[in-house]
Amino acid sequence: MLRFDDLQLFVRTAETGSLSAAARLLNVSPAVASAALKRLEQQLQVRLLARSTRSLRLTPEGELYLVHARLALQSLEEGRQQLAGSQDGIRGMLQLSAPSDLGRNTLLPWLDAFQAEHPQLHLRLLLADRVADLFREPVDIALRYGAPEDSSLVALPVAPDNRRVLCAAPAYLARHGAPQSVDDLRQHNCLLYMLHGRVHDRWRFQSGKREMLLTVAGNRVSDDADVTRRWAVAGQGVVYKSWLDVADDVREGRLQVLLPDWQGEPTPLYLVCAHRAQLSKAVHLLREFLQRRCQRLLEAAPWR
Structure with missing residues:
Protein backbone atom coordinates (compact mmCIF):
# COMPACT_ATOMS: atom_id res chain seq x y z
CA MET A 1 0.00 0.00 0.00
CA LEU A 2 1.25 3.48 -0.86
CA ARG A 3 2.19 5.63 2.11
CA PHE A 4 0.94 9.18 2.59
CA ASP A 5 4.37 10.49 3.61
CA ASP A 6 6.00 8.90 0.55
CA LEU A 7 3.55 10.73 -1.74
CA GLN A 8 4.23 13.97 0.12
CA LEU A 9 7.96 13.53 -0.29
CA PHE A 10 7.63 12.88 -4.02
CA VAL A 11 5.39 15.92 -4.62
CA ARG A 12 7.62 18.26 -2.59
CA THR A 13 10.72 16.97 -4.39
CA ALA A 14 9.10 17.61 -7.76
CA GLU A 15 8.08 21.14 -6.69
CA THR A 16 11.45 22.15 -5.25
CA GLY A 17 13.65 20.23 -7.69
CA SER A 18 15.71 18.99 -4.75
CA LEU A 19 15.44 15.93 -2.53
CA SER A 20 17.30 17.65 0.32
CA ALA A 21 15.02 20.71 0.11
CA ALA A 22 11.95 18.48 0.24
CA ALA A 23 13.42 16.69 3.26
CA ARG A 24 13.87 20.02 5.07
CA LEU A 25 10.28 21.06 4.29
CA LEU A 26 8.94 17.80 5.71
CA ASN A 27 11.40 17.82 8.64
CA VAL A 28 13.02 14.47 7.83
CA SER A 29 16.61 13.49 7.19
CA PRO A 30 17.96 13.15 3.62
CA ALA A 31 18.41 9.44 4.22
CA VAL A 32 14.76 9.00 5.22
CA ALA A 33 13.68 11.05 2.19
CA SER A 34 15.80 8.97 -0.17
CA ALA A 35 14.41 5.76 1.29
CA ALA A 36 10.83 7.04 0.88
CA LEU A 37 11.38 7.86 -2.76
CA LYS A 38 12.98 4.48 -3.46
CA ARG A 39 10.10 2.73 -1.67
CA LEU A 40 7.52 4.59 -3.80
CA GLU A 41 9.36 3.77 -7.04
CA GLN A 42 9.61 0.12 -6.06
CA GLN A 43 5.89 -0.08 -5.30
CA LEU A 44 5.00 1.58 -8.60
CA GLN A 45 7.71 -0.37 -10.46
CA VAL A 46 8.72 2.74 -12.36
CA ARG A 47 11.42 5.42 -12.18
CA LEU A 48 9.86 8.72 -11.11
CA LEU A 49 12.95 10.92 -10.91
CA ALA A 50 16.17 10.89 -12.88
CA ARG A 51 18.97 11.72 -10.44
CA SER A 52 22.62 12.59 -10.83
CA THR A 53 25.19 14.13 -8.48
CA ARG A 54 24.22 17.65 -9.62
CA SER A 55 20.66 17.52 -10.93
CA LEU A 56 17.27 15.99 -10.43
CA ARG A 57 14.36 15.97 -12.88
CA LEU A 58 11.06 14.21 -13.40
CA THR A 59 10.97 11.32 -15.83
CA PRO A 60 8.02 11.21 -18.28
CA GLU A 61 6.43 8.66 -15.95
CA GLY A 62 7.10 10.97 -13.00
CA GLU A 63 5.39 13.89 -14.75
CA LEU A 64 2.34 11.73 -15.37
CA TYR A 65 2.20 10.41 -11.81
CA LEU A 66 2.74 13.85 -10.23
CA VAL A 67 -0.75 14.94 -11.32
CA HIS A 68 -2.35 11.94 -9.60
CA ALA A 69 -0.19 12.26 -6.48
CA ARG A 70 -1.24 15.90 -6.01
CA LEU A 71 -4.91 15.02 -6.46
CA ALA A 72 -4.60 12.19 -3.94
CA LEU A 73 -3.00 14.47 -1.34
CA GLN A 74 -5.62 17.15 -1.97
CA SER A 75 -8.44 14.64 -1.56
CA LEU A 76 -6.98 13.42 1.73
CA GLU A 77 -6.63 17.01 2.96
CA GLU A 78 -10.24 17.81 2.06
CA GLY A 79 -11.36 14.72 3.95
CA ARG A 80 -9.37 15.84 6.99
CA GLN A 81 -11.00 19.28 6.79
CA GLN A 82 -14.49 17.75 6.74
CA LEU A 83 -13.70 15.59 9.75
CA ALA A 84 -12.30 18.60 11.59
CA GLY A 85 -15.77 20.12 11.42
CA SER A 86 -14.62 23.73 11.23
CA ASN A 162 -14.08 42.88 -18.67
CA ARG A 163 -12.34 44.83 -21.48
CA ARG A 164 -9.13 46.71 -22.14
CA VAL A 165 -9.20 50.50 -21.94
CA LEU A 166 -6.89 53.19 -23.29
CA CYS A 167 -5.44 55.44 -20.58
CA ALA A 168 -2.83 58.09 -19.87
CA ALA A 169 -1.88 60.26 -16.91
CA PRO A 170 -2.99 63.92 -16.75
CA ALA A 171 0.69 64.96 -16.80
CA TYR A 172 1.29 63.17 -20.11
CA LEU A 173 -1.87 64.64 -21.65
CA ALA A 174 -0.86 68.14 -20.55
CA ARG A 175 2.40 67.79 -22.50
CA HIS A 176 1.20 65.89 -25.58
CA GLY A 177 -2.57 66.34 -25.75
CA ALA A 178 -5.17 63.58 -25.94
CA PRO A 179 -5.62 61.48 -29.09
CA GLN A 180 -8.82 62.39 -30.92
CA SER A 181 -8.94 59.21 -33.01
CA VAL A 182 -7.47 55.73 -32.99
CA ASP A 183 -5.09 56.75 -35.81
CA ASP A 184 -3.70 59.51 -33.56
CA LEU A 185 -2.08 56.79 -31.44
CA ARG A 186 0.64 56.56 -34.10
CA GLN A 187 1.85 59.95 -32.85
CA HIS A 188 1.89 58.95 -29.17
CA ASN A 189 4.35 57.04 -27.01
CA CYS A 190 2.59 53.71 -26.39
CA LEU A 191 3.82 51.76 -23.38
CA LEU A 192 4.05 48.04 -24.16
CA TYR A 193 4.32 44.76 -22.30
CA MET A 194 4.90 41.12 -23.16
CA LEU A 195 1.83 38.92 -23.57
CA HIS A 196 2.22 35.16 -24.13
CA GLY A 197 5.88 35.63 -25.04
CA ARG A 198 5.49 38.51 -27.53
CA VAL A 199 5.16 42.27 -27.38
CA HIS A 200 1.48 43.24 -27.25
CA ASP A 201 1.67 46.03 -29.84
CA ARG A 202 -1.48 45.31 -31.88
CA TRP A 203 -4.32 47.20 -30.21
CA ARG A 204 -7.90 46.46 -31.24
CA PHE A 205 -10.87 48.83 -30.85
CA GLN A 206 -14.55 48.67 -31.70
CA SER A 207 -17.26 51.33 -32.10
CA GLY A 208 -20.63 49.90 -33.05
CA LYS A 209 -19.98 47.76 -36.13
CA ARG A 210 -16.67 49.50 -36.87
CA GLU A 211 -13.46 47.78 -35.83
CA MET A 212 -9.87 49.02 -35.97
CA LEU A 213 -6.62 47.13 -35.42
CA LEU A 214 -3.56 49.32 -35.02
CA THR A 215 0.11 48.40 -34.58
CA VAL A 216 1.56 50.89 -32.10
CA ALA A 217 5.08 51.75 -30.95
CA GLY A 218 6.81 53.35 -28.00
CA ASN A 219 10.12 53.71 -26.21
CA ARG A 220 9.43 51.29 -23.32
CA VAL A 221 8.60 47.57 -23.14
CA SER A 222 8.44 45.36 -20.04
CA ASP A 223 7.77 41.69 -19.36
CA ASP A 224 5.87 42.83 -16.25
CA ALA A 225 2.49 44.43 -16.99
CA ASP A 226 2.52 46.18 -13.61
CA VAL A 227 5.65 48.08 -14.66
CA THR A 228 3.83 49.31 -17.76
CA ARG A 229 0.95 50.62 -15.65
CA ARG A 230 3.39 52.39 -13.31
CA TRP A 231 5.08 54.05 -16.29
CA ALA A 232 1.68 55.31 -17.42
CA VAL A 233 0.85 56.68 -13.96
CA ALA A 234 4.24 58.44 -13.99
CA GLY A 235 3.25 60.23 -17.20
CA GLN A 236 5.54 58.36 -19.59
CA GLY A 237 2.95 57.47 -22.25
CA VAL A 238 -0.32 55.84 -23.24
CA VAL A 239 -1.28 52.37 -21.99
CA TYR A 240 -3.86 49.80 -23.14
CA LYS A 241 -4.80 47.72 -20.11
CA SER A 242 -7.50 45.58 -18.55
CA TRP A 243 -10.11 47.76 -16.81
CA LEU A 244 -9.70 45.64 -13.67
CA ASP A 245 -6.03 46.67 -13.56
CA VAL A 246 -6.58 50.42 -13.88
CA ALA A 247 -10.05 51.03 -12.38
CA ASP A 248 -8.61 52.33 -9.10
CA ASP A 249 -6.15 54.61 -10.92
CA VAL A 250 -8.99 56.08 -12.99
CA ARG A 251 -11.19 56.58 -9.92
CA GLU A 252 -8.36 58.33 -8.04
CA GLY A 253 -7.47 60.52 -11.04
CA ARG A 254 -4.02 59.03 -11.62
CA LEU A 255 -5.10 57.90 -15.10
CA GLN A 256 -7.70 59.22 -17.54
CA VAL A 257 -9.67 57.05 -20.00
CA LEU A 258 -9.11 58.09 -23.64
CA LEU A 259 -11.35 57.64 -26.70
CA PRO A 260 -14.34 56.50 -24.61
CA ASP A 261 -16.45 56.06 -27.77
CA TRP A 262 -14.15 53.21 -28.83
CA GLN A 263 -14.35 50.00 -26.82
CA GLY A 264 -11.18 48.03 -26.16
CA GLU A 265 -11.00 44.32 -26.89
CA PRO A 266 -12.76 41.86 -24.56
CA THR A 267 -10.48 40.62 -21.76
Whole structure:
Protein backbone atom coordinates (compact mmCIF):
# COMPACT_ATOMS: atom_id res chain seq x y z
CA MET A 1 0.00 0.00 0.00
CA LEU A 2 1.25 3.48 -0.86
CA ARG A 3 2.19 5.63 2.11
CA PHE A 4 0.94 9.18 2.59
CA ASP A 5 4.37 10.49 3.61
CA ASP A 6 6.00 8.90 0.55
CA LEU A 7 3.55 10.73 -1.74
CA GLN A 8 4.23 13.97 0.12
CA LEU A 9 7.96 13.53 -0.29
CA PHE A 10 7.63 12.88 -4.02
CA VAL A 11 5.39 15.92 -4.62
CA ARG A 12 7.62 18.26 -2.59
CA THR A 13 10.72 16.97 -4.39
CA ALA A 14 9.10 17.61 -7.76
CA GLU A 15 8.08 21.14 -6.69
CA THR A 16 11.45 22.15 -5.25
CA GLY A 17 13.65 20.23 -7.69
CA SER A 18 15.71 18.99 -4.75
CA LEU A 19 15.44 15.93 -2.53
CA SER A 20 17.30 17.65 0.32
CA ALA A 21 15.02 20.71 0.11
CA ALA A 22 11.95 18.48 0.24
CA ALA A 23 13.42 16.69 3.26
CA ARG A 24 13.87 20.02 5.07
CA LEU A 25 10.28 21.06 4.29
CA LEU A 26 8.94 17.80 5.71
CA ASN A 27 11.40 17.82 8.64
CA VAL A 28 13.02 14.47 7.83
CA SER A 29 16.61 13.49 7.19
CA PRO A 30 17.96 13.15 3.62
CA ALA A 31 18.41 9.44 4.22
CA VAL A 32 14.76 9.00 5.22
CA ALA A 33 13.68 11.05 2.19
CA SER A 34 15.80 8.97 -0.17
CA ALA A 35 14.41 5.76 1.29
CA ALA A 36 10.83 7.04 0.88
CA LEU A 37 11.38 7.86 -2.76
CA LYS A 38 12.98 4.48 -3.46
CA ARG A 39 10.10 2.73 -1.67
CA LEU A 40 7.52 4.59 -3.80
CA GLU A 41 9.36 3.77 -7.04
CA GLN A 42 9.61 0.12 -6.06
CA GLN A 43 5.89 -0.08 -5.30
CA LEU A 44 5.00 1.58 -8.60
CA GLN A 45 7.71 -0.37 -10.46
CA VAL A 46 8.72 2.74 -12.36
CA ARG A 47 11.42 5.42 -12.18
CA LEU A 48 9.86 8.72 -11.11
CA LEU A 49 12.95 10.92 -10.91
CA ALA A 50 16.17 10.89 -12.88
CA ARG A 51 18.97 11.72 -10.44
CA SER A 52 22.62 12.59 -10.83
CA THR A 53 25.19 14.13 -8.48
CA ARG A 54 24.22 17.65 -9.62
CA SER A 55 20.66 17.52 -10.93
CA LEU A 56 17.27 15.99 -10.43
CA ARG A 57 14.36 15.97 -12.88
CA LEU A 58 11.06 14.21 -13.40
CA THR A 59 10.97 11.32 -15.83
CA PRO A 60 8.02 11.21 -18.28
CA GLU A 61 6.43 8.66 -15.95
CA GLY A 62 7.10 10.97 -13.00
CA GLU A 63 5.39 13.89 -14.75
CA LEU A 64 2.34 11.73 -15.37
CA TYR A 65 2.20 10.41 -11.81
CA LEU A 66 2.74 13.85 -10.23
CA VAL A 67 -0.75 14.94 -11.32
CA HIS A 68 -2.35 11.94 -9.60
CA ALA A 69 -0.19 12.26 -6.48
CA ARG A 70 -1.24 15.90 -6.01
CA LEU A 71 -4.91 15.02 -6.46
CA ALA A 72 -4.60 12.19 -3.94
CA LEU A 73 -3.00 14.47 -1.34
CA GLN A 74 -5.62 17.15 -1.97
CA SER A 75 -8.44 14.64 -1.56
CA LEU A 76 -6.98 13.42 1.73
CA GLU A 77 -6.63 17.01 2.96
CA GLU A 78 -10.24 17.81 2.06
CA GLY A 79 -11.36 14.72 3.95
CA ARG A 80 -9.37 15.84 6.99
CA GLN A 81 -11.00 19.28 6.79
CA GLN A 82 -14.49 17.75 6.74
CA LEU A 83 -13.70 15.59 9.75
CA ALA A 84 -12.30 18.60 11.59
CA GLY A 85 -15.77 20.12 11.42
CA SER A 86 -14.62 23.73 11.23
CA GLN A 87 -17.25 26.44 11.03
CA ASP A 88 -16.98 26.97 7.30
CA GLY A 89 -14.95 23.93 6.31
CA ILE A 90 -12.19 26.09 4.82
CA ARG A 91 -8.67 25.51 6.05
CA GLY A 92 -5.34 24.29 4.77
CA MET A 93 -3.31 25.72 1.87
CA LEU A 94 -4.69 27.29 -1.31
CA GLN A 95 -2.06 27.96 -3.99
CA LEU A 96 -3.05 30.67 -6.45
CA SER A 97 -1.33 32.13 -9.53
CA ALA A 98 -2.34 35.55 -10.90
CA PRO A 99 -1.13 38.18 -13.40
CA SER A 100 1.35 40.64 -11.89
CA ASP A 101 -0.68 43.85 -12.19
CA LEU A 102 -4.01 42.36 -11.12
CA GLY A 103 -2.27 40.55 -8.27
CA ARG A 104 -0.30 43.45 -6.79
CA ASN A 105 -2.77 46.29 -7.18
CA THR A 106 -6.21 44.70 -7.02
CA LEU A 107 -6.03 41.16 -5.70
CA LEU A 108 -3.83 41.74 -2.62
CA PRO A 109 -6.37 43.77 -0.60
CA TRP A 110 -9.17 41.48 -1.76
CA LEU A 111 -7.30 38.41 -0.50
CA ASP A 112 -6.72 40.18 2.82
CA ALA A 113 -10.49 40.55 3.17
CA PHE A 114 -11.17 36.97 2.06
CA GLN A 115 -8.64 35.56 4.51
CA ALA A 116 -10.13 37.67 7.30
CA GLU A 117 -13.44 35.90 6.64
CA HIS A 118 -11.71 32.49 6.64
CA PRO A 119 -8.78 32.73 9.08
CA GLN A 120 -8.01 29.00 8.93
CA LEU A 121 -7.13 29.30 5.24
CA HIS A 122 -3.47 29.68 4.23
CA LEU A 123 -2.64 31.27 0.89
CA ARG A 124 0.36 30.89 -1.38
CA LEU A 125 0.28 33.58 -4.08
CA LEU A 126 2.44 33.40 -7.21
CA LEU A 127 2.51 36.54 -9.38
CA ALA A 128 3.75 36.38 -12.96
CA ASP A 129 2.59 37.40 -16.42
CA ARG A 130 3.73 34.13 -17.96
CA VAL A 131 1.19 31.29 -18.03
CA ALA A 132 1.73 28.92 -15.12
CA ASP A 133 1.93 25.20 -15.93
CA LEU A 134 -0.95 23.91 -13.81
CA PHE A 135 0.18 20.30 -14.24
CA ARG A 136 3.77 20.75 -13.07
CA GLU A 137 3.96 23.85 -10.86
CA PRO A 138 2.82 24.04 -7.21
CA VAL A 139 -0.44 25.81 -8.12
CA ASP A 140 -4.02 24.74 -7.38
CA ILE A 141 -5.79 27.42 -9.40
CA ALA A 142 -4.86 30.37 -11.60
CA LEU A 143 -6.54 33.64 -12.53
CA ARG A 144 -6.02 34.31 -16.23
CA TYR A 145 -7.17 36.85 -18.75
CA GLY A 146 -8.78 35.13 -21.72
CA ALA A 147 -10.05 31.57 -22.06
CA PRO A 148 -7.19 29.03 -21.96
CA GLU A 149 -6.10 27.56 -25.28
CA ASP A 150 -5.71 24.14 -23.65
CA SER A 151 -9.22 22.63 -23.80
CA SER A 152 -8.31 20.05 -21.15
CA LEU A 153 -8.20 22.77 -18.47
CA VAL A 154 -11.25 23.72 -16.42
CA ALA A 155 -12.08 27.44 -16.83
CA LEU A 156 -14.76 29.22 -14.77
CA PRO A 157 -15.69 32.84 -15.58
CA VAL A 158 -14.98 35.45 -12.92
CA ALA A 159 -15.36 38.71 -14.89
CA PRO A 160 -16.58 37.75 -18.38
CA ASP A 161 -17.49 41.35 -19.35
CA ASN A 162 -14.08 42.88 -18.67
CA ARG A 163 -12.34 44.83 -21.48
CA ARG A 164 -9.13 46.71 -22.14
CA VAL A 165 -9.20 50.50 -21.94
CA LEU A 166 -6.89 53.19 -23.29
CA CYS A 167 -5.44 55.44 -20.58
CA ALA A 168 -2.83 58.09 -19.87
CA ALA A 169 -1.88 60.26 -16.91
CA PRO A 170 -2.99 63.92 -16.75
CA ALA A 171 0.69 64.96 -16.80
CA TYR A 172 1.29 63.17 -20.11
CA LEU A 173 -1.87 64.64 -21.65
CA ALA A 174 -0.86 68.14 -20.55
CA ARG A 175 2.40 67.79 -22.50
CA HIS A 176 1.20 65.89 -25.58
CA GLY A 177 -2.57 66.34 -25.75
CA ALA A 178 -5.17 63.58 -25.94
CA PRO A 179 -5.62 61.48 -29.09
CA GLN A 180 -8.82 62.39 -30.92
CA SER A 181 -8.94 59.21 -33.01
CA VAL A 182 -7.47 55.73 -32.99
CA ASP A 183 -5.09 56.75 -35.81
CA ASP A 184 -3.70 59.51 -33.56
CA LEU A 185 -2.08 56.79 -31.44
CA ARG A 186 0.64 56.56 -34.10
CA GLN A 187 1.85 59.95 -32.85
CA HIS A 188 1.89 58.95 -29.17
CA ASN A 189 4.35 57.04 -27.01
CA CYS A 190 2.59 53.71 -26.39
CA LEU A 191 3.82 51.76 -23.38
CA LEU A 192 4.05 48.04 -24.16
CA TYR A 193 4.32 44.76 -22.30
CA MET A 194 4.90 41.12 -23.16
CA LEU A 195 1.83 38.92 -23.57
CA HIS A 196 2.22 35.16 -24.13
CA GLY A 197 5.88 35.63 -25.04
CA ARG A 198 5.49 38.51 -27.53
CA VAL A 199 5.16 42.27 -27.38
CA HIS A 200 1.48 43.24 -27.25
CA ASP A 201 1.67 46.03 -29.84
CA ARG A 202 -1.48 45.31 -31.88
CA TRP A 203 -4.32 47.20 -30.21
CA ARG A 204 -7.90 46.46 -31.24
CA PHE A 205 -10.87 48.83 -30.85
CA GLN A 206 -14.55 48.67 -31.70
CA SER A 207 -17.26 51.33 -32.10
CA GLY A 208 -20.63 49.90 -33.05
CA LYS A 209 -19.98 47.76 -36.13
CA ARG A 210 -16.67 49.50 -36.87
CA GLU A 211 -13.46 47.78 -35.83
CA MET A 212 -9.87 49.02 -35.97
CA LEU A 213 -6.62 47.13 -35.42
CA LEU A 214 -3.56 49.32 -35.02
CA THR A 215 0.11 48.40 -34.58
CA VAL A 216 1.56 50.89 -32.10
CA ALA A 217 5.08 51.75 -30.95
CA GLY A 218 6.81 53.35 -28.00
CA ASN A 219 10.12 53.71 -26.21
CA ARG A 220 9.43 51.29 -23.32
CA VAL A 221 8.60 47.57 -23.14
CA SER A 222 8.44 45.36 -20.04
CA ASP A 223 7.77 41.69 -19.36
CA ASP A 224 5.87 42.83 -16.25
CA ALA A 225 2.49 44.43 -16.99
CA ASP A 226 2.52 46.18 -13.61
CA VAL A 227 5.65 48.08 -14.66
CA THR A 228 3.83 49.31 -17.76
CA ARG A 229 0.95 50.62 -15.65
CA ARG A 230 3.39 52.39 -13.31
CA TRP A 231 5.08 54.05 -16.29
CA ALA A 232 1.68 55.31 -17.42
CA VAL A 233 0.85 56.68 -13.96
CA ALA A 234 4.24 58.44 -13.99
CA GLY A 235 3.25 60.23 -17.20
CA GLN A 236 5.54 58.36 -19.59
CA GLY A 237 2.95 57.47 -22.25
CA VAL A 238 -0.32 55.84 -23.24
CA VAL A 239 -1.28 52.37 -21.99
CA TYR A 240 -3.86 49.80 -23.14
CA LYS A 241 -4.80 47.72 -20.11
CA SER A 242 -7.50 45.58 -18.55
CA TRP A 243 -10.11 47.76 -16.81
CA LEU A 244 -9.70 45.64 -13.67
CA ASP A 245 -6.03 46.67 -13.56
CA VAL A 246 -6.58 50.42 -13.88
CA ALA A 247 -10.05 51.03 -12.38
CA ASP A 248 -8.61 52.33 -9.10
CA ASP A 249 -6.15 54.61 -10.92
CA VAL A 250 -8.99 56.08 -12.99
CA ARG A 251 -11.19 56.58 -9.92
CA GLU A 252 -8.36 58.33 -8.04
CA GLY A 253 -7.47 60.52 -11.04
CA ARG A 254 -4.02 59.03 -11.62
CA LEU A 255 -5.10 57.90 -15.10
CA GLN A 256 -7.70 59.22 -17.54
CA VAL A 257 -9.67 57.05 -20.00
CA LEU A 258 -9.11 58.09 -23.64
CA LEU A 259 -11.35 57.64 -26.70
CA PRO A 260 -14.34 56.50 -24.61
CA ASP A 261 -16.45 56.06 -27.77
CA TRP A 262 -14.15 53.21 -28.83
CA GLN A 263 -14.35 50.00 -26.82
CA GLY A 264 -11.18 48.03 -26.16
CA GLU A 265 -11.00 44.32 -26.89
CA PRO A 266 -12.76 41.86 -24.56
CA THR A 267 -10.48 40.62 -21.76
CA PRO A 268 -12.54 38.18 -19.68
CA LEU A 269 -11.06 36.97 -16.40
CA TYR A 270 -11.24 33.24 -15.68
CA LEU A 271 -10.41 30.99 -12.76
CA VAL A 272 -8.54 28.02 -14.22
CA CYS A 273 -7.49 24.65 -12.79
CA ALA A 274 -6.23 21.35 -14.16
CA HIS A 275 -9.02 19.09 -12.85
CA ARG A 276 -12.55 19.50 -11.52
CA ALA A 277 -11.42 17.62 -8.42
CA GLN A 278 -9.53 20.80 -7.49
CA LEU A 279 -12.75 22.81 -7.27
CA SER A 280 -12.95 22.58 -3.50
CA LYS A 281 -15.30 24.56 -1.30
CA ALA A 282 -12.53 27.12 -0.74
CA VAL A 283 -12.11 27.59 -4.50
CA HIS A 284 -15.85 28.04 -5.06
CA LEU A 285 -16.10 30.57 -2.24
CA LEU A 286 -13.06 32.46 -3.51
CA ARG A 287 -14.53 32.59 -7.01
CA GLU A 288 -17.85 33.96 -5.71
CA PHE A 289 -15.98 36.53 -3.62
CA LEU A 290 -13.90 37.67 -6.61
CA GLN A 291 -16.97 37.81 -8.85
CA ARG A 292 -18.63 40.27 -6.45
CA ARG A 293 -15.53 42.47 -6.20
CA CYS A 294 -14.96 42.49 -9.96
CA GLN A 295 -18.59 43.36 -10.61
CA ARG A 296 -18.27 46.47 -8.43
CA LEU A 297 -15.35 47.67 -10.54
CA LEU A 298 -17.11 46.83 -13.79
CA GLU A 299 -20.15 48.90 -12.81
CA ALA A 300 -17.95 51.99 -13.22
CA ALA A 301 -16.43 50.88 -16.54
CA PRO A 302 -16.51 53.53 -19.32
CA TRP A 303 -18.46 51.32 -21.74
CA ARG A 304 -21.39 50.94 -19.31
